[in-house]
Amino acid sequence: DVTNYVLLEWGQPLHAFDRECLQAVAGVDSLTIGVRFARSGESLQTLDSQTRKLQPQTLLITANDQPVALAGVMGGEATEVQDSTQNIVLEAAIFEPVAIRRSGRSQGLRTEASARYERGVNQVELDLACQRAIALITELAGGTVTTQAIADQRPDPSSSVRSIELRLERVNQVLGPVDLGEETGEIFPEDVEKILSALGCQLSPLASDPVAVASPTAKQESSLVESDSVQWMVTVPPYRHRDLEREIDLIEEIARLYGYDKFCDDLPEKTELGYLSLEQILTRQLREAFRAAGLTELVHYSLVKPENEKQICLANPLFTEYSALRTDLLSGLIDAFQYNLEQGNNALNGFEIGRVFWREEEGLAEADAIAGILGGDPTQGRWFKGGKESPMSWYEAKGVLESVFQRLNLSVEYQPDRSDPRLHPGRTASLWLQGERLGQFGQLHPQLRSQRDLPEAVYVFEIDLEVLLDAWERDEKLTPRFNQYSTFPAADRDLAFFAPVSISVAEVERATRKVGSQLLESVYLFDEYQGESVPEGQRSLAFRLIYRASDRTLTDKEVEQVHQKVRETLVEKFGVSLRS
Incomplete structure (x- = not known):
């Protein structure tokens, strides 16, 4: 009962052995209590009546090198305290959290004691x-202390002593004004010293240039408070070593003991409704545009x-x-496309908006990036195609992308590109x-399609x-503007010519x-042809103006x-051969 009570009161696990039982296990009256790791082939029957095969990472308490308990986890049944026990050996120790965690896991055990050791106990306690x-056993059970031995292998026991610099200005800045009835004021140095001293802290004032400020309270009208310069070096008591680590921890203790109800609790006079940022709004509209084009949104790790x-x-x-973090979105989309085909699903038309990561010299x-993959039949029904x-x-896939840009009111140009080895160099x-x-x-490279069976x-x-988003955030894109339409009829002309393959349609449209x-x-382009009757290295293009x-x-x-x-410009600039 005493060991369990102290465990709850101080968080320090203890274990009591029956001394006569220890001597029986050791085989001699003289006892040497030790700690070591288990050896291969050793076993121990614990308090739960289970015989456990010990592993090399299992930490043991020994009596004359004989295992008597799982250190920091559970005692042995052979040395258990019983109703007939007259003499006990009380063991109190500090173990490394990692050693206890490994030891407990090797036996599949987790107890009240091991849980505290795994989280770490306060060494100074x-x-x-x-x-x-000892005091409780002496008082309640009439015990008498006969022998006490200590073995301390810690490299620096004084490391548990901690000193923290505390500023009065920071205390008042964090906690705010104090409600003094009809007036408001601040916490005074005397209040800080009284509270921390009651916790067992030792305060040593730090020398600084004082700046006197008149006290706002009527009770201390004649006193001067150096609120902008008062500082202390606070030595934390050993029993609070683990939770008082920073200046803000001391401020929290001051607020707790001073009384939270004594601080002013002014709320903002007016609150605003939540709203989405411009980037979030545009991203949502972008998702809607791709979904409207028939693409399914995908999410990958x-x-x-x-x-x-x-x-x-x-x-x-x-x-x-x-x-590793992904450097692009296309790889995940290609994997998803392949997986859907392998599962017997239709080809995938989807897009993904996500973040990519990479290394640079700096x-x-x-x-953030957006990527998509297209390859499924864009039509819903197959009656008019014989069920196939x-x-x-390529133009249908490009048209899906262009419909998104048109919906977003963006004018995007296309230029030939061969930088990505995963894509077809000519498409x-x-x-x-x-x-x-x-x-x-672009279209996937034939070699990649063959490897993935796509x-x-x-x-x-x-x-x-x-x-x-940068181009879309401009006012002319965000604010719809009315363009006056003409009530007069239009006149259309077709223009057909042979042009070198190296000349892009975007360049021709821009010049026109x-x-x-x-x-x-x-x-706009309405016909493109390469084949018979077309000079080598050229293609036939037909535009409608x-x-x-x-x-x-x-x-x-x-x-x-x-x-x-227009004709003369195209001939002069691009060297086209007119057909019309």
Whole structure:
């Protein structure tokens, strides 16, 4: 009862042995109590009547080198205190938390004592707890102390003594004003010294240049308080060594004993409703745009299997397969696409918004990105296709992405790109927004498709979310503006020509709009062909140009003048061969 009481009172586990039983186990009357790890083949019957095979990491209490208890966990049944016990050996010790945790796990045991040792007990309370137990046994059971032995192997027992600097200014800054009835004031040095001294702390004033401030209380009108300069060096009592570690811990004790009800509790006069930041609003709209285009949002772990030096690896991963941070989103999307096919599901059309991480020369970096994968049949029904799936073409996949940009009111250009080895070198484009690289779009490389056993029509895109949001946050994008439409009819002209393959459609459209000025309403590509009757290294492109004026009906002469300028510009700038 005494050992259990002291355990709850001081948090220090103790164990009592029957002395005669210890002598019987040791085989001699002279006892030497020791601590060691178990040896191979040893066993011990514990207080729960279980015979336990001891492991090398099991820590033992021994009597003349014979195991009598699992140190810090449970005693042995052979030396248990009984009703007939007349003499006891009281053991009080401090063990390393790691050693007790390993010892308990090796036997599948966790007790009140081991739980406290695993969390760590206060070293300076050992003597106090031991003396408390002896005093209770002497008082309540009429015991007599005959022998006491101490073995201390700690490298520096004085390390449990801690001194903390405390500032009165900081105390009042954290706790705020004190309610003094009709007035408010501050905590005074006398209050701090009285409270901490009652806890057993020793306060030593620190020398500083005083700045006198008049006391606000009527009771101490004549006194001066050096509130901006009063400082102490507080020596923490040993029994509070584990929980009084910083200045804020001392301030918390001052508030607790001074009385929380004595501090002013002014609430803000007006509270505001919660709101989403602009970035959160735009991200939500971006998710809606991709979902409206028929894509499913996906979520993957940020942790992946380490594969290259650019990845950031965790120091203490739970699993080797998830021990590094991802550097891109496409790898996870390709894995998900493959997994869905292997499970007998249809091809996946999805997107993901997440964070990627990488190493730089300056250190570690991270950024938000958005990526997607396309390859499923965009149509819902198959009646008109004979029940067969129709693979998505490159232009259909590009059209899905362009529909999202159109919904977001963003003008994105496409340029040929071969930087990513996972993508088809002839069917990959980099995305550009207002002169900044936005990301990339393309078809998976045939070699990668073959390795993963994927269908041919699989397309992916990856976008830098920061670049997209920066361009989207501008006023002209956020605030819808009415554009006056023309009530006059439009005039359309088709323009077909042979152009080198190296010339992108985006370059042609940009040059055409610049020449067409205000009369050119729109320009778009409606046909592209490579094959017979087309010169080698070139392709046939056909554009439709729509002209319209806001104040009149255009004549054929006006349209032809502008259209001729477009022809001449394309021939001069890109060297195209006109077909129309």
